[in-house]
Amino acid sequence: MTAELLHGRKLVFATVGVMLALLLAALDQTIVGTAMPRIVAQLQGLDYYAWVTTAYLVTSTVMIPISGKLGDLFGRKPFLLAGMVGFVLASALCGAAQDMLMLVLFRGIQGLFGGMLFASVFTVIGDLYPPERRGRIQGVFGAVFGLSSVIGPAVGGYITDNLSWRWVFEVNVPVGLVAVAVVIVTLPFVRSQASWRDIDFVGSFFLSAGLVPLLIALSITRDHAWGSWQVVSLLVLAVVMLAAFIWEETRAKEPIVPLHLFKNSTFAISMLVGFLTAFGMFGTIIFVPLIFQGVLGVSVTNSGLLITPMMVGLITASVITGQLMTRIKYYRFIGTAGVALMIAGMFLLTTVTVSSQQFES
Numbered sequence: 001m002t003a004e005l006l007h008g009r010k011l012v013f014a015t016v017g018v019m020l021a022l023l024l025a026a027l028d029q030t031i032v033g034t035a036m037p038r039i040v041a042q043l044q045g046l047d048y049y050a051w052v053t054t055a056y057l058v059t060s061t062v063m064i065p066i067s068g069k070l071g072d073l074f075g076r077k078p079f080l081l082a083g084m085v086g087f088v089l090a091s092a093l094c095g096a097a098q099d100m101l102m103l104v105l106f107r108g109i110q111g112l113f114g115g116m117l118f119a120s121v122f123t124v125i126g127d128l129y130p131p132e133r134r135g136r137i138q139g140v141f142g143a144v145f146g147l148s149s150v151i152g153p154a155v156g157g158y159i160t161d162n163l164s165w166r167w168v169f170e171v172n173v174p175v176g177l178v179a180v181a182v183v184i185v186t187l188p189f190v191r192s193q194a195s196w197r198d199i200d201f202v203g204s205f206f207l208s209a210g211l212v213p214l215l216i217a218l219s220i221t222r223d224h225a226w227g228s229w230q231v232v233s234l235l236v237l238a239v240v241m242l243a244a245f246i247w248e249e250t251r252a253k254e255p256i257v258p259l260h261l262f263k264n265s266t267f268a269i270s271m272l273v274g275f276l277t278a279f280g281m282f283g284t285i286i287f288v289p290l291i292f293q294g295v296l297g298v299s300v301t302n303s304g305l306l307i308t309p310m311m312v313g314l315i316t317a318s319v320i321t322g323q324l325m326t327r328i329k330y331y332r333f334i335g336t337a338g339v340a341l342m343i344a345g346m347f348l349l350t351t352v353t354v355s356s357q358q359f360e361s
Contacts, residue, residue, distance in 0.1 A: 013186040014128060015137070019144050020179035021084055022121045025114050026148035028091065028172055031156035035165045039103070042165065048100040054219040055104045056111035061215065062208045063115030069256045070199065071120055076127060077187050080120035081180060086113030088176035095169035124187070200252045203245060207256060210241035270335075277339060280346050291352060 036052065071079045090110035097103035122141070129137050159167045217234035224230050249255040262268045321334055328334065 010186070011128065013182070014188065017179070017182035017186040018080070018121055018124055018128075019141065020175075020182055021080060021117060022141060022144050023148050024084060024172060024176050024179050025087065025117045025121070026144070027152050027175065028087075028110075028114070028169075029148075029152070031152045031159070031168045031171065034153045034156035035160040035168045038160050039165045040100070043097075043100045043103065048104055050219060050222060051104045052100070052107050054215065055108035056114065058212055058215045059108045059111030060115035060118065062211050063112050064119045065207065065256050066204050067116040068119035068123055069254070071123055073199070073254065076120050076124045077183070079116055080124065080187070081183060083113045083115075083117030083120055084176055084180050084183065087117055088173055088180075091169045091172035091176070095166040200248070200254055200256050203248045203252050203256045206241050206245035206248055210238050210245055213241070214238035273335060273339060277342060280342055288349070291349075 032052075039052070040048070067079050067083070087110060090106060090113055093106040094103060094110060097106055122138075125137055125141065155171075156168050159165075159171065213234040217231050217238065220234075221231060226232075246259065249257055249259050262271075317338065321338070
């Protein structure tokens with residue numbers, strides 16, 4: 001069965017199942033971000049504050065391209081389900097962590113399945129919808145991410161203040177079970193003739209060996225100078241491994257990252273802009289709650305509410321942009337305007353001080 005055969009009610013249910021999978025992963029990020037200051041205080045590990053997120057990002061960054069390629073070869077549904085089930089189990093482990101080191105470890109495991117989940121969610125759009133409809137659907141999926149971003153901080157703050165920070169992880173379990181059930185029933189499995197011999201094992205190794213030291217090097221600059229031997233050695237190792245990865249991808253029969261895609265200027269520029277803007281987005285989601293709670297002295301619940309305006313803007317712009325992209329010839333100017341607005345917002349956040357009012361931030 002192929003995705004092109006889906007239409008009407010079947011297509012709607014399949015899309016809802018995939019959206020629930022996205023909601024599961026996205027909701028975790030925004031809920032946890034609000035609760036992080038309280039988690040650090042109770043587990044007494046301020047030095048590991050960034051590592052809780054870094055561990056997740058390191059493993060998910062490595063897994064996304066690998067899982068995406070495996071989905072191309074063997075079909076999306078098995079990897080989407082594996083990502084969802086593993087993500088839910090890892091969430092339960094995070095909620096049971098007894099110290100910061102355990103939490104960092106479990107978040108790393110969660111990141112592996114989160115990467116598998118994210119890769120499968122966004123690539124399955126191409127299986128379900130023709131090119132002329134993907135822009136609108138991607139806008140709707142962006143709205144789902146934005147919705148989780150709107151309700152996540154407030155829900156995370158409320159749970160942390162009234163129950164326990166552990167429940168910000170455990171809440172993924174019921175949501176995940178519903179999402180798994182819907183995907184199993186509604187999403188078709190597109191069979192493939194690929195075999196394990198088509199997997200680029202060498203490329204996977206070089207990619208992992210390059211991204212892991214790179215992300216660790218960037219993370220430890222909080223405690224180590226950029227010129228320290230620890231940071232420099234990790235960066236050198238990352239450069240060597242990533243160079244080997246690029247070399248391997250030019251030779252592989254089924255490369256994880258088809259390098260010929262970067263010859264397309266639209267693709268190359270969009271990847272670069274997405275890479276750079278992710279710094280600002282994740283930095284805001286992760287550290288702004290710390291500013292609200294640690295600098296402005298607001299409660300966890302109010303911290304979640306204060307970040308809501310940013311998320312409302314995200315969901316609104318996502319829906320509008322998805323609709324405009326199919327109607328405007330020079331749609332790249334929409335992205336230019338979005339980046340400019342984000343830069344302006346980041347600059348205004350740098351002006352927040354201990355004497356700032358809550359409405360300013």
